[in-house]
Amino acid sequence: MNLLLTPEQGELRAAFRSFLREAAPMAEVRRAMESADGYDRAAYARLNGELGLAGLIVPEEHGGAGAGFADLAVALEETGAALLPGPFLATVFAAIAIRESGDPAAAKEHLPGIAAGSTVATLAPLPGTPATVEAGPGGALSGELTALNGAEAGLLVVAAGERLYAVDPQAGGVTRTPLATLDLTRRQARVRLEAAPARPIGTLGRTPDLVAVALAAEQLGVLRRCLDTIVAYSKIRVTFGRYIGSYQGVKHKLADMHCALEQAESIVRYAAWAADESPADLPEAAALAQAYVGPACFRVARDHLLLHGGIGYTWEHDAHLYYKRAKTDEVLLGPPRGHRARLAGLLGL
Amino acid sequence: MSTDLVEFRQRAREWLAANAPAGGTGPGSVAEARAFMAKLYDAGFSGISWPAEWGGQGLGQAEQRVFDEEAGAYTLPTYYFSIGLGMCGPTVVDLGTDEQRRRWVRRLLRGEDIWCQLFSEPNAGSDVAALQTRAERAGDGWVVNGQKVWTSVAQHADLGLLLARTDVDAPKHKGLTMFVIDMHAPGVTVRPLKDMSGRSNFNEIFFDDVHVPDENRIGEVNDGWRCAVTTLLHERLSISGGVGGVAGGRGNPASFEALRATCDTADPVVRDALVELYVRERALELFNARLGQETRAGIFPGARGSAGKLLLAELTQFRADLATSLAGPAAVAWDPETEGAGGLAEALSVAPGLALGGGTNEIMRNIIGDRVLNLPPEPRADKNVPFKDLKVGTQQ
Secondary structure (H helix, E strand, C coil): CCCCCCHHHHHHHHHHHHHHHHHCCHHHHHHHHCCCCCCCHHHHHHHHHHCCCCCCCCCHHHCCCCCCHHHHHHHHHHHHHCCCCCCHHHHHHHHHHHHHCCCHHHHHHHHHHHHHCCCCEEEECCCCCCCEEEECHHHCEEEEEEEECCCCCCEEEEEECCEEEEECCCCCCEEEEECCCCCCCCCEEEEEEEEECCEEEEECCCHHHHHHHHHHHHHHHHHHHHHHHHHHHHCCCEECCEEHHHCHHHHHHHHHHHHHHHHHHHHHHHHHHHHHHCHHHHHHHHHHHHHHHHHHHHHHHHHHHHHCHHHHHCCCCCHHHHHHHHHHHHCCCCCHHHHHHHHHHHCCC | CCHHHHHHHHHHHHHHHHHCCCCCCCCCCHHHHHHHHHHHHHCCCCCCCCCHHHCCCCCCHHHHHHHHHHHCCCCCCCHHHHHHHHHHHHHHHHHCCHHHHHHHHHHHHCCCCCEEEECCECCECCCHHHCCCEEEEECCEEEEEEEEEEEECHHHCCEEEEEEECCCCCEHHHCEEEEEEECCCCCEEEEEECCCCCCCCEEEEEEEEEEEEHHHEECCCCCHHHHHHHHHHHHHHHHHCCCCCCCCCCCCCCCHHHHHHHCCCCCHHHHHHHHHHHHHHHHHHHHHHHHHHHHHCCCCCHHHHHHHHHHHHHHHHHHHHHHHHHHHHHHCCCCCCCCCCCHHHHHHHHHHHHHHCCCCHHHHHHHHHHHHCCCCCCCCCCCCCEHHHCCCCCCC
């Protein structure tokens, strides 16, 4: 079991961090979230082009970097910390599903576009969320589902039970309606399929677990940024003649948040290791990651907002954007009790 | 894993199978513990990662970890040496002179000396730098007077690592010196204290004109606080990575494994409570594993070890609370003739110990805030005032 980053992963993290600081600072995140597209296409294209973001876990034979989950986790922590708007996570989920589908033809058809950044894809419905999708005669799909970045996607990877299908949203039978979302930095859409033409692309396989691991990495990034932000603020904000970080009422809460970070990071490293190296440990690791990291991320985001005081409750402060992302992520793969029930089942309780 | 480690594991496994007491759960007798340590030393499994020139095996953390993993299947009778091995010995290795290392380290590893740690006092617990025990120059040595408290295994100890005040004109942190004191010396009185579980693991100690030779001084005169910080770092790391592990040791009736066997897991509320316990145990287990990997990679965890200690204390309290609540009335009233029936009451009674010993949860949070997150310190009214002018303890 390896729970430490390699020096190369340390460099990868530094590269993503400095790029995102420059290309997607919070002012840009706010501009993007209020724009028609919901994200900055130029910045997203640079991320995919210069850093190979979308192609990170795409196998080399399909034009990607062929990286594993330990590397992917590093990237997702940074995009999470930056609240990077746009379809990166959705496209990663779809790439995971195609990679795991065991369908070489589908991989050959779709993964190069994803790696190049030209294909925006999404996986829907997400594991753990309700949907009614049925395959009719000739493989056409009907039903209604919610899709992360569904309106922006050029490729829908649709799960109907254990079966996966590729659906072109531009073809007939697909209606997409943007949803109002708590998280303003990442959009969702209602997708209605009415006998939509679909191509079978193998099965779901380990995808639900791998998606859970990937999401936990983003949550770790959100958690860490929230803690870093409030720690920095508590060193400059003065009340009653003292920095607020010197009060035990604040300091002890920050210490508890640090403990959550240490444990969350340990679990994410473990889950990424299991995804890459230890298939037998993956189901437990994935359920554990969502059972612990999701709620921990929200608690830290909440306390980071609260410790800012009144300014944290304002629209113009960024705290609420993290708070809303944290809650959205916590329930993205179904309510947390689902992950806990899964864990109970795996433990034979 | 390298072939060396595989061989080492095999050797450890065979030795333990032949020599570890079967079915042991408690500390056993002092004589047995000394004999076991001597055997452990002769077999090359005592002080595995300690420097060879002072009596250790000179191997790495990887070998120590392999041995700990193998030893996890047993309860080794090493309890009386836990303070020496976890705190006092590492302090001597870090800060002692070569002569001191030669004198004490090998004897500790061979089970010849039991050590205790003499820091806390009735008026200096969390605020240990407020301690009043005096060490005054007398000829070429020192004379010690004062009182210590909460001292584990002192009733069996041969040596004690003492923190005493050597300069009352200096501010509180700058007038302390560390010594090794002979617990059998004239003037040392040890009185066991009964803790809330009914046991007498810790003691109060009185020093009346106890002579300590200067060769027993650790570090420079008045540099004792820095030495004590070293000891306390080792203490927190040894507690958080302790022999009981995250699960609270073998035979713990409040452990996840025990509860799943005794509770009605068909009840969804019970199931979810057990999942919560499992998640917390795994989270801490993986954090400890990551700290261990960092240490082996040469990254010393330092104050981050306080997070492990805090989390273990909270987990232990949570687990004992959960287990007794799940069991209901049977946890708090039992037939004394039934073996093991009082186990949950016992678990609940010992749980607060971990949140108090080795620094309270509040002190751990201060340390994490000050030394890990580098938060601004609290204003300190006592920091640059000569100790003799402070209202502290029995001083008016």
